[in-house]
Amino acid sequence: MTDLVGDTTTYTRLSKDPTHKYKNRMINILRKWKRNGSISDKLYWKLYPESEEPPKLYGMPKIHKNNTHLRPIVSSCGSITYNAAKYLASILTLLVGKNRHSIKNTKEVVDNLRGLEIPPAQKLVSYDVTALHQCSGG
Numbered sequence: 666m667t668d669l670v671g672d673t674t675t676y677t678r679l680s681k682d683p684t685h686k687y688k689n690r691m692i693n694i695l696r697k698w699k700r701n702g703s704i705s706d707k708l709y710w711k712l713y714p715e716s717e718e719p720p721k722l723y724g725m726p727k728i729h730k731n732n733t734h735l736r737p738i739v740s741s742c743g744s745i746t747y748n749a750a751k752y753l754a755s756i757l758t759l760l761v762g763k764n765r766h767s768i769k770n771t772k773e774v775v776d777n778l779r780g781l782e783i784p785p786a787q788k789l790v791s792y793d794v795t796a797l798h799q800c801s802g803g
């Protein structure tokens with residue numbers, strides 16, 4: 666993990682923790698939505714960031730491969746965006762498999778991407794959703 670986070674071509678060291686600034690931004694957006702009637706008081710408090718914990722980075726070993734490497738995992742449990750992400754996931758879950766943008770499996774992803782050219786300045790990223798888990802207390 667030290668090699669991973671020490672990669673200065675991918676990551677930049679921050680001079681200070683920006684979590685408080687982002688928490689304030691989120692609170693201001695929620696206040697604006699509440700004032701203009703876009704969200705209810707109940708939803709405002711459901712989405713309100715409860716702490717200033719930053720997301721946590723840890724590694725899970727890729728035990729199915731030789732020369733076991735760590736797969737980076739970012740856990741947002743308890744972070745300022747956790748409540749909002751949990752709420753959004755509850756909405757998006759209702760749409761899974763019910764629209765033309767849903768994909769059934771890895772084979773379908775590969776078939777859809779076959780022949781796709783990615784410009785040099787861009788990257789194709791995939792996320793392992795099987796690694797997601799429920800936070801305790803959530």
